[in-house]
Amino acid sequence: MFLDVLRRRNPAFIEAAMALHQQGRIPANAYVLDLDAVEANARVIKAEADKHGLKTFAMTKQVGRASSFCAAVQRGGIDRAVAVDMACARATHKAGLKVGHLGHLQQVARHEAKAAADRFRPDYWTVFNDTKAEEAAAGAKAAGYVQNLLARIRAEGDTFYRGHEGGFDAADVAGVADRLDALEGGRFAGITTFPALLFDHASRKVLPTPNLATLTKAAEALAKAGRRDIEVNAPGTTSSVLLAALAEAGATQCEPGNGLHGTTALHVMEDLPELPAVLYLTEVSHLSGGKAYCFGGGFYIDPIFPDYDVKAIVGREPTVAASALRSVEVPPPSAIDYYAMIDAGGPAAPQPGDTAVFGFRGQAFVTRAFVVGVSGISKGAPKVETIENSFGETAAWPV
Structure with a gap:
């Protein structure tokens, strides 16, 4: 649900995150923050x-x-x-x-x-x-x-x-x-x-x-x-x-x-003064049985809404186009989220290495995701400031 708000109210954020990921500057399985x-x-x-x-x-x-x-x-x-x-x-x-x-x-x-x-x-x-x-x-x-x-x-x-x-x-x-x-x-x-x-x-x-x-x-x-x-x-x-x-x-x-990053439930219903400022980004790993498997680790989707069709923007090029949206099956909370499964049917099927961007209200501190702070998006000059674990400690990445 928050992906719709992100695409409409902060598209430059999505595009910057996708570009940085494709450039190898931020990891898969990351909560990315628009610090501006x-x-x-x-x-x-x-x-x-x-x-x-x-x-x-x-x-x-x-x-x-x-x-x-x-x-x-x-x-x-x-x-x-x-x-x-x-x-x-x-x-x-x-x-x-x-x-x-x-x-x-x-x-x-x-x-x-x-x-x-x-x-x-x-x-x-x-x-x-x-x-x-x-x-x-x-x-x-x-x-x-x-x-x-x-x-x-x-x-x-x-x-x-x-x-x-x-x-x-x-x-x-x-x-x-x-x-x-x-x-x-x-x-x-x-x-x-x-x-x-x-x-x-x-x-x-x-x-x-x-x-x-x-x-x-x-x-x-x-x-x-x-x-x-x-x-x-x-x-x-x-x-x-x-x-x-x-x-x-x-x-x-x-x-x-959640108000500080524009992800209270009310932010889905109304355009409030706070802009959406967080997304979850990961990467397609492999294809199997008509599904594109993307890396997990951060799929704790705070259950403030009833179940809905989770979607992601998937591709190599920065985009917020509706044509890039694909439905995703996320493992239930009882399972370890090694992967989520993206629909790979139809034309332009996802490929290994593609970026996948999600918008949901997360709880990064209970996951094993990275947290990435990016400044300069509002000025058109995105810069990665920090790559950390969920304890606010500098992460050892890529090794």
Whole structure:
């Protein structure tokens, strides 16, 4: 679905990526980033967030925490990251972004808490229970500072992805705040959940989840208990056009991820201010049984839409023409994606060495794909800035 948007809104990006691949300058099995577009997107999001008084933390996991991506985000005015796990914290810190938020979605392991506090000193640290709060506070105390703690809260009827559950009972938020304040090295700073916003297939719009109402009620309870300046962290499906609604609901923080590269579900439905800035590129390996097999390794297609006919642009010459589109069978998530199978029927069948370009919302950090940052596309002078693995480390390529 995102390939249609890419072809229409950022065709020069597709053509540049195909040319660079054919020149042997970028590898197959790579998430490729248009760094100029990322920088422009970050600037749009930051300006809108500032207008509504929202703190902004960049999510980088979807594009493998690439260092050139982090640098482009910084040039766009966002200087802090949310670390979905400790690997994110290490990569974004190394790339020069301040760790603005740690511990959400994944909590920090017990024996990493002290090092995380000492090395990163995150602005905010989310905890799901008293034990995790104690570990974070102890780490901060040892490092000589007081850590701002965000309490992840939950209430009956809230929406969580399977495997994301956890948090304090929202009905006890005032007591939770008191307990976190009582910790040496820690202080209660606010509340969080995920997701606060979610794409709704029926209405084809982004709607608030019950979780957002839970945050609002909890903030009201805290205010009634005499607490002021409560941080409300409300991530999920973040584009610049949704920030006003978040602020109106009481949020004080936002965490754009897919919005920074134009791949939220809403970007398929509407032309939003953010341009599409990421594609997946690979190469035809061989033909068999009427199929052209292309190298895999990065086919984690984030299942935000029901199953659809996945297509790729396939060819040797840079193009966005509809005639270059071919249907592709991608292995199911239960299989290892060594290859995907491109329809090789009809005239001008794909050949080994052809470039294949896909547009889908990926999660590069759970794949074995390369991540490639390319600058200069908007000026007609594309330049490969980085070729890295999904941990933001320089990749050994071609050998």
